[in-house]
Amino acid sequence: MMHTSDPPPIPDPITGEPRPPRAPRIETRTEHTSQDRQPRNPPPPPSDIGPMLEWLQPPVRTQYAVAAMTAGILATFGTLKYGGFEWIHDWGVWAILIFFSWIMFRGARNHWTAAGATWVQWRSSWVDTYHLTRIRFSADGPNRVLRLKDTHGNEIHSFKISQIQSNPELWDLVYNGILHSIASGNCDIDAKTRRILQIPYELGPRPTGKRADRRRLW
Incomplete structure (x- = not known):
């Protein structure tokens, strides 16, 4: 078992190996990347940062x-x-x-979701998961969403948690990047979002404020 202040290794950007450990989820529905068909008319993926390893698209x-x-x-x-x-x-x-x-x-x-070893895409928007500068949990109508922004200025404004977490292998890749971004100390994440995503308290700068959650999650 990894030390709580030491995230799992970063996967190879081409092969995705070693695959990260299973990430905690709040979404119970499970769908896996289809192995018997190719995606239908997906939006262009990010270029020059590794291939797509997992994807999710409604049949x-x-x-x-x-x-x-x-x-x-x-x-x-x-x-x-x-x-x-x-x-x-x-x-x-x-x-x-x-x-x-x-x-x-x-x-x-349009519910297209894809991920490589170091990136995630929602519809046509994508972010570098290992260089996130801001992570927020929010509500968008009836949906619980994540708002992600990276150091390059890329942003996913409203990423449905029910979508991104329903493919466990895809979410594992994204979550590992989130852990490394937080551990770097350059990612702005509030106590509420840390608690919902079950980020280890020992990882990265301590949350501040009266409502900072100081429970040790791992």
């Missing part, structure tokens, strides 16, 4: 399921509003139903 059936659920909700609303199925003769209702179902179908396709 097409999930997109159709989201669109069908949206259509069902709108159809139910129309039925209640009209007091029956008269709405099926209203082209305006059909236009709304088709439009929002298409928007949700397209939106589900």
Whole structure:
């Protein structure tokens, strides 16, 4: 077992070896990188910092399921509003139903997440995980998110935790970079975010302020 003030080794940027140990998660859903298909139309990855090792993308059936659920909700609303199925003769209702179902179908396709040994990408935005300068936990509507910024000025403004943590192998790579960034002393992370991510108290500068969590997590 590693010493709490000594993060695991940095993986090779090309091979990703040695893989980091399993990182703590608050997300219980688990999806792994697909081994039987290539990703569909992914955004361009970062260049010159190593290949993609893990990725996560909703399958097409999930997109159709989201669109069908949206259509069902709108159809139910129309039925209640009209007091029956008269709405099926209203082209305006059909236009709304088709439009929002298409928007949700397209939106589900955009949930692209990928990681290399030293970087992570959300949609088309990416950061260098070993040179993070700011990490914050926040809420974006109903979603719990991380806001990440690195020393190069790259930023992921709203990274859904449910997305990034649902692939354990991907999250392991990202979390190891987070640990090293905090250990460097150059990363701004508050006590709340440390507590939620279960960052060892002994790692990096001590959190400050009245609400600083001084529990030893590891």
